[in-house]
Amino acid sequence: MGSLTDRIEAYIMRLLARSDDGYVEVRRYELADRFECVPSQVTYVLSTRFTPDRGFFVESRRGGGGYIRIVARHPQPRQDGLDTAWKRLGPSLTEAEADGLLQYLERLGLASRRQTTVARQVMRYEAQRLEPPMDGVMRAAMLKGMLVMLSGSAHGSAGRAGAPPRNGAGGRGGDIR
Amino acid sequence: MGSLTDRIEAYIMRLLARSDDGYVEVRRYELADRFECVPSQVTYVLSTRFTPDRGFFVESRRGGGGYIRIVARHPQPRQDGLDTAWKRLGPSLTEAEADGLLQYLERLGLASRRQTTVARQVMRYEAQRLEPPMDGVMRAAMLKGMLVMLSGSAHGSAGRAGAPPRNGAGGRGGDIR
DNA sequence: ACGTCATTTGACCTTCTTTGACTTTCTGCG
DNA sequence: CGCAGAAAGTCAAAGAAGGTCAAATGACGT
Numbered sequence: 001m002g003s004l005t006d007r008i009e010a011y012i013m014r015l016l017a018r019s020d021d022g023y024v025e026v027r028r029y030e031l032a033d034r035f036e037c038v039p040s041q042v043t044y045v046l047s048t049r050f051t052p053d054r055g056f057f058v059e060s061r062r063g064g065g066g067y068i069r070i071v072a073r074h075p076q077p078r079q080d081g082l083d084t085a086w087k088r089l090g091p092s093l094t095e096a097e098a099d100g101l102l103q104y105l106e107r108l109g110l111a112s113r114r115q116t117t118v119a120r121q122v123m124r125y126e127a128q129r130l131e132p133p134m135d136g137v138m139r140a141a142m143l144k145g146m147l148v149m150l151s152g153s154a155h156g157s158a159g160r161a162g163a164p165p166r167n168g169a170g171g172r173g174g175d176i177r
Numbered sequence: 178m179g180s181l182t183d184r185i186e187a188y189i190m191r192l193l194a195r196s197d198d199g200y201v202e203v204r205r206y207e208l209a210d211r212f213e214c215v216p217s218q219v220t221y222v223l224s225t226r227f228t229p230d231r232g233f234f235v236e237s238r239r240g241g242g243g244y245i246r247i248v249a250r251h252p253q254p255r256q257d258g259l260d261t262a263w264k265r266l267g268p269s270l271t272e273a274e275a276d277g278l279l280q281y282l283e284r285l286g287l288a289s290r291r292q293t294t295v296a297r298q299v300m301r302y303e304a305q306r307l308e309p310p311m312d313g314v315m316r317a318a319m320l321k322g323m324l325v326m327l328s329g330s331a332h333g334s335a336g337r338a339g340a341p342p343r344n345g346a347g348g349r350g351g352d353i354r
Numbered sequence: 355a356c357g358t359c360a361t362t363t364g365a366c367c368t369t370c371t372t373t374g375a376c377t378t379t380c381t382g383c384g
Numbered sequence: 385c386g387c388a389g390a391a392a393g394t395c396a397a398a399g400a401a402g403g404t405c406a407a408a409t410g411a412c413g414t
Contacts, residue, residue: 003242005242038374041373043393060392063379064391091303114248130314137311138317144303145320145326148299182361217364220402243400243401
């Protein structure tokens with residue numbers, strides 16, 4: 001457990017959580033050195049885990065004094081993160097979009113790993129039996145239901161979140177800037 | 178009794194019972210090794226015993242550091258009326274049915290007045306802009322999302338949202354299948 | 355015995371991770 | 385300007401899991 005990639009991801013996540021600007025700068029070779037791996041391993045982690053899809057942006061410079069800057073789109077776990085979530089919620093969602101939202105909720109500590117996992121699975125299961133236009137509506141609706149529960153206190157609400165997740169909509173080539 | 182499949186199933190069940198988050202992660206080859214069988218035997222057990230309609234979801238990842246995660250929809254066997262609620266939940270719901278379920282949740286103290294009210298409003302609003310076959314799907318999905326949040330974290334009361342961020346390493350999300 | 359359904363196995367496939375050789379960009383300095 | 389050195393980027397091959405599928409075997413009911 002805990003592949004190299006996972007450990008590096010966790011490390012960067014920790015740095016991000018600690019910084020209050022919502023971004024961190026690292027040296028590729030320093031990371032590689034700390035984790036005793038080849039530099040390109042770092043590139044791999046960045047391109048598969050810190051994608052725009054998951055709410056991150058990566059910027060870098062080569063040459064002397066080069067660096068890699070990782071910016072989190074949602075820096076502070078804030079209570080009004082819920083509003084943001086509602087705003088990101090349209091009438092229909094693709095699987096990737098729904099996934100991004102679930103990860104977002106988990107990062108903010110609004111939903112637990114368990115909850116997001118179950119939600120993801122139920123969505124999959126249900127989507128498979130629905131015709132194309134409907135699956136998106138179903139995903140959006142499920143998310144809405146989840147948000148509704150988060151928005152009110154019944155007794156103790158949601159569980160707390162665990163560690164930062166990852167998952168994948170297969171980070172396509174790291175591209176760009 | 179005592180078929181290989183049964184023993185592996187029992188073993189996983191035990192792991193699940195012991196975990197307090199309602200899910201466990203295993204390595205396919207480790208299980209195969211422990212039970213001295215081929216890896217695909219494990220796949221067989223999972224696909225015949227840990228199915229969605231028995232209340233389980235399986236998520237996995239290939240490649241280095243791969244794993245198989247088994248999640249129980251109801252961490253605590255059958256607490257509250259959650260299970261009943263899931264059963265009453267088909268692929269589609271009329272407004273009246275959805276309403277009945279919301280009342281049911283409220284009666285059990287699983288959802289607050291505020292939550293059910295918001296839910297009802299959102300459903301109304303959304304239903305109005307959907308074509309006939311879809312509104313029902315939407316209602317059912319919203320309820321599913323609500324139930325997912327309710328089955329939150331293992332021990333009923335669970336953590337309070339907004340609890341300490343903490344979060345270090347360890348995260349491993351997963352792909353879904 | 356015979357047919358059917360559930361288990362076991364095993365050969366082969368797909369996906370994710372790790373490595374390493376080679377390329378492209380920058381910065382600084384003659 | 386042009387070159388050296390410092391970073392970071394690319395890409396493809398090798399390694400590590402897990403998934404599939406169908407054939408062989410077993411269990412059971414009629």
